[in-house]
Amino acid sequence: MLSERVQNALNAQIKIEAQSSQVYLAMASWSEIQPGIDNVTAFFYKHSEEERQHMLKLIHFVNERGGFAQIPELAQPQLTFPSIKHAFASLLKHEEYVSGSINKCVDIALEEKDYATHNFLQWYVAEQIEEEALARTMNDKLELIGDDKSGMYMFDRDILTISASVENM
Numbered sequence: 050m051l052s053e054r055v056q057n058a059l060n061a062q063i064k065i066e067a068q069s070s071q072v073y074l075a076m077a078s079w080s081e082i083q084p085g086i087d088n089v090t091a092f093f094y095k096h097s098e099e100e101r102q103h104m105l106k107l108i109h110f111v112n113e114r115g116g117f118a119q120i121p122e123l124a125q126p127q128l129t130f131p132s133i134k135h136a137f138a139s140l141l142k143h144e145e146y147v148s149g150s151i152n153k154c155v156d157i158a159l160e161e162k163d164y165a166t167h168n169f170l171q172w173y174v175a176e177q178i179e180e181e182a183l184a185r186t187m188n189d190k191l192e193l194i195g196d197d198k199s200g201m202y203m204f205d206r207d208i209l210t211i212s213a214s215v216e217n218m
């Protein structure tokens with residue numbers, strides 16, 4: 050059985066994962082109408098879908114442990130971006146924020162001596178390490194590319210391979 054404090058923390062995390070899915074869905078829709086970045090678009094759609102899965106995993110965990118996962122209202126995400134570089138900078142910032150909130154959940158689970166939730170959250174801790182690493186890799190590459198159009202062509206060509214290789218690290 051979840052304590053009220055743990056349940057509240059996990060429900061807050063459900064909202065953050067849902068919001069993350071919306072944030073990346075908005076990036077996907079924006080990038081879909083930019084010319085020539087089909088793979089960047091596919092990356093954002095995939096990332097949005099993954100965040101939805103993170104949300105669902107939490108919902109099932111809360112409900113299976115005798116709690117009640119509450120489906121939250123979401124804020125309007127940012128719809129447009131000055132450039133792809135800005136979108137990826139915002140993605141990195143968002144992932145850092147999510148890592149912080151996962152760490153808070155871990156702290157609360159430990160304080161409440163809820164070792165099952167602590168164990169469950171380790172998957173999210175590992176996931177955040179991977180996602181932050183991926184976001185940093187993308188930002189570093191975009192920094193190197195600058196305004197070079199052929200560099201951007203290659204970034205779009207390689208993005209799905211890069212993300213798959215970071216995921217398998």
Ligand code: OFO
Pocket residue numbers: 066069099100103143144147176177180
């Ligand atoms: Fe849910 O993994 Fe990123 O945010």
